Amino acid sequence: MEEIRHEGGTPPAKPLKRGAVLAVIENPFAGAYHEDIQGFMKDLEPLGLDMARRLIEALGGNAGAIEGYGKGAIVGQAGEVEHGALWHVPGGYAMREALGNAKAIVPSTKKVGAAGTRLDVPVTHIDASYVRSHFDAMEVGLADAPRANEMVLALVMTTGARIHARVGGLKAEDIKGEDGLR
Structure with a gap:
């Protein structure tokens, strides 16, 4: 959890909260190539x-206060980046x-790395x-994961815009x- 109360300029009327929840799971496909992996999404x-x-609870328990989200996966070294892609559907649709039926696609990232990878x-x-x-973005990681046969799955949510956002574009x-775009 992060609570951002100041980032230069005038302190905001309401602090920005950002939070992440991570799960370390065994990668059932580690160590060998498997053609059919889609069923694991279910x-x-x-x-x-x-x-x-x-994560909603940790950010105060009010789903209506959440304005931003993202997801990611770190796959241990005995796996492949495609194993992290299995988190797209279950992580995104869960959030x-x-x-309450958020409209925008949930942005995502994934990579293969050793324990301690951020x-x-x-x-x-x-x-x-x-x-x-x-x-925005939030850095996540764990000191002791993922081990070679594990994956770290992450969800991130925020309660608002970047502090002092002022680069124009569509306003919330x-x-x-x-359509989830505009």
Whole structure:
């Protein structure tokens, strides 16, 4: 959890909260190439929902206060980046569902790395990907994971725009909410 109260300029009226929840799981595909891996996405759905709900709770318990989100995965060295891609659907849809049908695609990143690898998880507005004030990232990682046969799965949420966002573009209050873009 992070609470940002100042970032140059005048302190904001309301601090920005950013939070991440991470899970370390065994990678069932580590160590060998497997052609058919898609079924594992279904297995990850309950974990995604649990993580999303826990993160909302950690950020104050009000899903309506969440304005930004993102997801990511770090795959241990006996795996491949495609194993991290298995988190796209269960991680993304879990957050969208827990937040009441958020419209925007959940931005994502993934990579293969050793224990201690860090990951910058991209963040965008939950209802419109073109809201520049909410373009952000949160660095996540664990000192002892992922081991070679593990994956670290991450969800990130924020309660607002970057402090002092002022680069123009679509404003959150002008979102149409039709297509997840604008």
